[in-house]
Amino acid sequence: MPLTEEEMKYSAQAWEYVENGYYRRLLGRVPGIERCRKVLDVGAGPGGWLLAIVEMLGSGVEISAADISDDWLLLAGEKLKSRGVEKAGLSRMDAQSLAFEDNSFDLAISSLVLPYVPDEPKAVREMIRVLVKGGKGLLLFHEPYFYLRRLFKKGLKIRLSAAASMVSSVVYIFTGRKIYRRTFQSRQLIERLLKANGCRIVYSDRSKAGIGVLCFSKDSFLAAGAGHRAS
Template sequence: METTTPQFDAAKYKNTTRDQWQSAAEAWYRWSDTLHQWLGPATEKMLEMAGITTGQRVLDVAAGAGEQSITAAKRVGSSGYVLATDISSNILEYAQKMAEQAEVKNIETKVMDGENLTVHDENFDAVISRVGLIYFPDQQKALKEMLRVLKPGGKVAAIVYSTPDKNKFFSVPVSIIRTRAKLPPPLSGQPGPFSLGAEGVIEKAFLQAGFKNVQAERINSPLRLSSAAECVRFEKESFGALHQMLSGLPDAEKESVWEEIEMELKQFESERGFEGPCEMIVAVGEKI
């Protein structure tokens, strides 16, 4: 009797991802200060490598609650423009709220699928994406769309996680959940947090999509919080992917899993608090 190899369902995955971010939007906004402290250095490197400067038009793909969109908007100034896009309408409402609170007026938000950008060709000087590209079912399609909307001479820059061993604040919970929920290995073609992290993988992806002058830099980005318990609270409230992995377990067992995660993450506590290992890769490519 033949056995059929399970196939990755990209459409189902995308719908689930949208639902996750619709639910996690408020928490992602609420943790924006933590996100800024954690991802600030990598974000500054991304904007620098993208060559973002006064007067430019910038597209932010998978913008989330827009903290990095606001940073970009301040760089381009009142003569520039930032379009923050995401698959989740809820999270973009918080991006707009953050922009209003920061009194930044050169940002617009629009619900948009990063694999099907509904903007004209050659319309932006730069495209950025912070920890978003890793979750696209068709990463090549997303990169080619970014290339399409970029003006000649413009650059695309993206931040992704490197490898699990360098990101134990995240890979430890993923490993525990996978074991406790008896989840099979990821299906072929399935995106995920570490899908572009191995040596040379993101550079190859950019080159395959048609970018030139591709470069990548690794940025040490430790997640600093008061305790392992606070890290668990951050991930429990904000990381939709972990909830998707836990969805098949009864509620009582879910709590037990979070307790196990907290115990394992305590290895990163000291008298200075919690410092979760994290390494980001910032990659850039140019349209010639």
């Protein structure tokens, strides 16, 4: 299915984050980023993060994009090509079961994908599994405030969608099921999950719009596919 108007708008906005340096600022706070040679973007969407990576680390870095949507992958491929990035491994993949070997990447990014994923802990554990020991992860997600402020925005569609997200998030917390695929994440739960899987929080941040940021380091092999669930 071709990308919707809303998705195309999102894509333009996401590329602005490359232009205005927002992605580079967050990436710049990842310790040892200059040594990363293999980088994975899970749920890459328009591919802006990967461009920011290449701009930062040079064309020698090996970049891979995984996304559940062929249309997003196509767009990411075109966008990257238009900026001179030809060598990107683009694969259709579910964040909940990545077709990569354990301990494969120095850095894994997953930005604003958890809200759409049916089983969030599964996706986070997969991200940890594919990291090398000492590898870094960068997770961006929606805090409750993201939807709360949208409840008061102009436009009935936005407000209804935000209300559905709030309800769906609460249902997800109690039942583990998403009745609407845009939920907020609990920073505390993600932190607990990361720690239970041998990771250490390196930094955390929150934008004014309610986007949560967690950077972590995989400090032990405990994580890989161990099947823990944060309780």
